[in-house]
Amino acid sequence: MLSFERFPRVFVSSNLWQKFYCGWSFIILLGGVDVAGAQTPVSANADDFSARPREVSTGAIRGWVDFCRREPADCAVNTSEPLRIKMTSKIWATIQSVNSQVNRSIKQRTDREIYRADDVWTIPYNGEGDCEDFQLLKRRNLVQKGLPARAMRMTVVVDEKGEGHAVLTILTDKGDYVLDNKTSRITTVKNSRYRFVKRESQMRRGWISLLPGRTPATTANE
16 A cells, blocks of 8 residues: 655645646645556556545546536446456556557647646547546547446546646556556556545546545646
8 A cells, every 4th residue: 555645734725736737836746756667467466546445535626527527428437347457468468558559649738738728638639638638548448448447547646746647547456557648658556656646436426535634625736
């Protein structure tokens, strides 16, 4: 199980959590740990989220809420689906292929550059987008290949620069993995350089806190 630093009260309660901009700098830099690669699925637990207590609800990101109004199927939670993917070599190859293909095919641009607005979550139909857009497309593509959406959760993190960022976490019986647009190298949650803040719930349409003891008032940034 990951160890998380407790956030000062001023940071946790800040209205800055109401929006999420990829690359947006937090007031408090949390730092990170060295990243180690995981290009083959490990056999032991990859220090996943399974040891966590019950889900603790937290506020949803505004951009995600707007996205869900436009694309409700991408946000629906089917509780008949498994919580974790049973990893096989074929599934691992599919995850790697989709991750790399999306990272190659989408041009990185900010919401401000594309839409002249902040905090726009969308499937990058036009071939360009920022961090959350990459991950939304990866999940949709993986669902189309037969993987359960319930085991693939949009996740807000603080990156190694102390900036907000979005990744896709894949929950499996071999541990939890991080799909990122900054690199096509897939890492485990344990070996990620990021601090995990919150992610989509697996029980309902909404978000849960990944912070110990305290829950942010709403959300993060980019």
